[in-house]
Amino acid sequence: MKNVLLLLIGLVSFQMSTAQFSEKKKDFKKYEGFFNFYYDAESDKVYLEVDKLDKEFLYVYSLSSGIGSNDIGLDRGQLGNEQVVYFKKAGNKLLLVQPNLKFRALTDNDLERKSVEQAFAKSILGGFNIEEEKNGTYVIDITDFLMQDAHGVSKRLKRGKQGSYSLDKTKSAMALERTKAFPKNVEFDMTMTFKGESTGAFINSVTPNPGLITVAQHCSFIELPDDGFKQRKFDPRSGSYPFMYYDYATPVEESILKRFITRHRLEKKNPNDAVSEAVAPIIYYLDNGTPEPVRSALLEGGRWWNQAFEAIGYKDAFQVKILPDDADPMDVRYNVIQWVHRSTRGWSYGSSITDPRTGEIMKGHVSLGSLRIRQDYLIAQALMNKPFAERDDNHKPMLDLAIARIRQLSAHEIGHTLGFAHNYAASTNDRASVMDYPHPQFSVSNGEIDFSNAYATGIGEWDKVTVAYSYATFPDNVEEEEALNKILDDAKAKGLRYITDQDARPQGSAHVLAHLWDNGEDISAELNAMLQVRKTAIRNFSIDNIKTNEPNSVLEDVFVPLFFFHRYQTEGVAKVVGGLEYNYAVKGDGQEVVRTIDKSTQEKALKAVLRTLEAEEIAIPRDKLELFPPRAFGYGRTRESINGKTGVSFDALSAPETAADMSLGLLLHPERASRLVQQKALEPSNIGLEKVFNELVANTIFKSYKDVYLQEVQRNINYRVLFHLMNLAAHDAVHPQVNAIANAQLTALKAALMSKGKDANAMEMVRRINNFYAHPDKFEVIAAPKLPDGSPIGMDCFH
Structure with a gap:
C-alpha cells in the first residue's frame, strides 16, 4: 500500500511539473x-x-x-x-x-x-x-x-x-x-x-x-543520409583513405575487417552516358571573409578538381562558390573552405564529417592558415636579387610566387576532404599530384634566380587516378571491381607512383621516392642544384632585400629561409642512404614489392649529403655578416630566428653548426644505421655503415682549411659529428653491430687525433671521447642551437 501511495504521489508530482512546464513553454x-x-x-x-x-x-x-x-x-x-x-x-x-x-x-x-x-x-x-x-x-x-x-x-x-x-x-x-x-x-x-x-x-x-x-x-x-549510398572497396594503391569496421557475420574464409573508401555521394543523372551532369554536384563554399588576391587564388585552385571529374565523364560536378553572407560555415549543409587566423603560421588541413555507418562524406571542411602566404612571400623576397633597390612597392614578383602556392594549397586541402591521402612520390613524376607537399622549383639563369617554374598549375595526372577510383560511375554492363583494377593498372603503366605519410616522414622512414617538400626525379642531383641556387641567392643578398627605413634585424629574418633553403631536400637525400624501394603491392598486380637501393645510388646520395657538412658550402660569407648587427629595439629574436651562443651578436659559427646537425641527425638516424648493417649482410657489395662512417669522418674531422674562419666553422661541424657517433655507440635501440662499428670508429678516431700532438681541438675531442667511455651512463648529445621553424609551426597538427 505504501509503495502504491508513493507511486501515486510521484505521478501527481510529475503531472503538476509537466503542467507547469507547459504553461511556461508558451513564453519560450x-x-x-x-x-x-x-x-x-x-x-x-x-x-x-x-x-x-x-x-x-x-x-x-x-x-x-x-x-x-x-x-x-x-x-x-x-x-x-x-x-x-x-x-x-x-x-x-x-x-x-x-x-x-x-x-x-x-x-x-x-x-x-x-x-x-x-x-x-x-x-x-x-x-x-x-x-x-x-x-x-x-x-x-x-x-x-x-x-x-x-x-x-x-x-x-x-x-x-x-x-x-x-x-x-x-x-x-x-x-x-x-x-x-x-x-x-x-x-x-x-x-x-x-x-x-x-x-x-x-x-x-x-x-x-x-x-x-x-x-x-x-x-x-x-539527419543521417538515406541508404542509397554505395560503398566502394578500399585498395591500398588507390590514394584514398580507408573506412573500416569489423563484420562478425562474415564467413570464416573471409576477413572480418572490412575496408571501404571515404567519399562524397556522387551520381550521374544518366549513368550510361559518356558525359552527364551530376544528380547533385559537389559544391564547396569559400569563406566570404577571405581577402583578395587570396580569394581569387583559392577559388581558382579549388576549381582545378573539376578537371579530374570531367575526365571521368561528369559535367560541372565539382564547383567552388563564395559562401552566402547568411550561411554558417559550421552548418553541415555546406562544404566549406575557411580562412583561419592564428598568431603564428601553421598547418592547413582538410577535415570531414563522415557517416560512421558507411564512410560517406557529408561535409568537407578545409582550414587554411592565413599566415602561410607570408612565408612564401618571405622566401621569394630572400631569393630575389635586390627587389627593393629602386622602389619599395616592388611586391608583385614575391606576391605572384605566394599566390601560386596558395592556389596549390587550396586544391591540396580540398583533396583531403574529397577522401584523398598525401602522395609524396608525385614529385618524382613531373609533379603528378596536388596531394604532394611541393617545394618551389627554382633554377639559376645568368646569375639570377628563375621563378618561372616555381609551382605547378592545374590538377595532376595522379589526381585524375584517385578521382576515377573514388568517383567514376560505370555503365550497367561493366563489373566495378574489374574496372577499378584497370584504373590502377593503367596508372602503373604510365609510371605513376603512390606513397603516403607513413613512408615519407624524414625521421626513420626509408622510401627513396617519398619525401616532404622535395623536388626532382634524381633527388641527389636536385640537392646539388638547390645548393647552387642557395649559393647564388646568398651571393646576391644585400640591404636591398628589405625596404627603406626597415631595420637590418628584418634583413636577418629574411635571410633565415635562404640560409636553410636546402633543408628539406637534404631530408630526402639522407633517406636514400640505407633506403628502400617498394610499393603497396597486391598479389597479381605485377608491382615490384621491395628492394634495397643499389650501392652507386646510395654513394651518390651520401656524397650530396656530405656537401651540407662542408664549411665552404654552408658557411655564411664574411661580407654578408656585416649586414646583421645586434637586434634593433622592438625587433627581438623569435622562434624563426637563427640561434647562437654569442649573446647579442649574430653567431656566424652556430648557424652552420645548426644546419650540419640537422643533416647528421638524418644521416645517422639509429634506424638507418641498423638498416645499413642489414643491407650489407644481405648484399656484401652494398655501402654499409662502416663506409658511411669512414666517408663522414674523412670529409669533416680530417678536413682542413687555410682560411681561419672556414676552419672554425668546420670545427663546430666536427664536434657535431663526434656527438652523433657517440650517440650510435651508446644507443640501446639499434642492433649491437651498430654499437660495435661506432665504437670501433671512435677508437680509430681517438688514435688519429692523438697523433696530431698538441692541437687544441684534437686534444679536446680526445678528452670528450675519454669522458664518454669513463661515464657512458651519463652521456647525452649536447644540443646544437635550435633549428628555426621551417615547416608550418606546430609539428603535431594535421596536414
Missing part, C-alpha cells in the same frame, strides 16, 4: 526543424522536443571560434568527432546512446546481430529528465549537455602544458545568433569560458586574460 522562443527546441531567455536554457525514440542521427561538436595558436591547436572551425546516437526511454528519463559501430554483424539474423551488439560496450552520452510528454513526444532540458566541454578544450590545454582549466558556467551562455533549426539539422552555439591558471607561453601570447579563455563550441544534430 521556439525553433522548428529536424528537432524542435525551445529557448528560455530567463534561465538561458534549451529544451529539446524528442519525437524520434530509437532512431539514429548524427551528433557533431566543433569550435566556431578558437584560441588562435597553432601550437595549441584549437582553431576556429575545427571539427570534433562525429557520433551516431539515438534517444532511448528509460523510466522517467531519456538516455542519449552511442552504439558501437566498430563491431557489427551485417546479417538478416536478428539474434546474431544482437549477440554482437551485446558483446561490445556502447556509451551513454547523456541522461535527461522528462520535462513534458505528450502523444509520444518528450521535452527534455539539454542545456547541461550542450554546455559541457565536449571538444576537450581543458584537456588540450593541460596536455599542451598551458595550464589547468575548467568550464566556468557563470561566464558561459547560449549564442543565439548561431543557434538555428533546419529541416535536416539543428545547430547550437555556446559561448564558453574556461577559468584557470596559465602555465604556458603559447596561451599567454594569444589571450587578453590567460586566466579566462573564452571560445565558442558548436553542436549539431543531423
